[in-house]
Structures are given as C-alpha cells and as structure tokens.
Amino acid sequence: MTISKQDVEHIALSARLKLTEEEIKLYTKQLDSILECVDLLEQIDTTDVRPTAHGVELFNVLREDEVEPSLPQEKALINAPETEHGFFKVPRII
Numbered sequence: 001m002t003i004s005k006q007d008v009e010h011i012a013l014s015a016r017l018k019l020t021e022e023e024i025k026l027y028t029k030q031l032d033s034i035l036e037c038v039d040l041l042e043q044i045d046t047t048d049v050r051p052t053a054h055g056v057e058l059f060n061v062l063r064e065d066e067v068e069p070s071l072p073q074e075k076a077l078i079n080a081p082e083t084e085h086g087f088f089k090v091p092r093i094i
Helices: 005-014 021-042 072-079
Strands: none
Touching: 005 021
C-alpha cells in the first residue's frame, strides 16, 4: 500500500493543518515508509500467537501480609496542623 500526495493533502485538510509543499513531500515519504512496515507486519504468520494486551507477561510483586506494630498515635499526629482528642481536626464540610 502506498500513500499519495493527494492523500496527505486530504489528511492535512481534515486535520485543519496548513502544510507547505516541502512538508507534504516529507510527510508523503514518511507515511509511505510507515505503510511499508505495516505491509511487512501483515505478512507475518500469527496463527499460533494468542492475542494479549501486553507483549510481556505481567505479574504483581507483593509482599506477604504480616502483622506488625502500628504507628503510635502521637507520632501519626505530630505534623498535623490541628488535633482534637487524639484525632486530626478538619474543617466541617456539611
């Protein structure tokens, strides 16, 4: 498949782009090169390749849940702008 100068002009018009003649020639060449690569990819036999969302298998790296001592309340509240009765004090929103 190849792309013509008229195709590039039509795409530019649809995208509301004002291209110079040099840019049209450049983009025609670049888009034609991309389409050649697509043609090569279409020739590859993918009948035994199952479809995937990722090229590499993904897995989560999670640690085991272990019970540990929690942060002391005083230490958790030390940088709070305001506290009241051992809790964060925030503005009323309702």
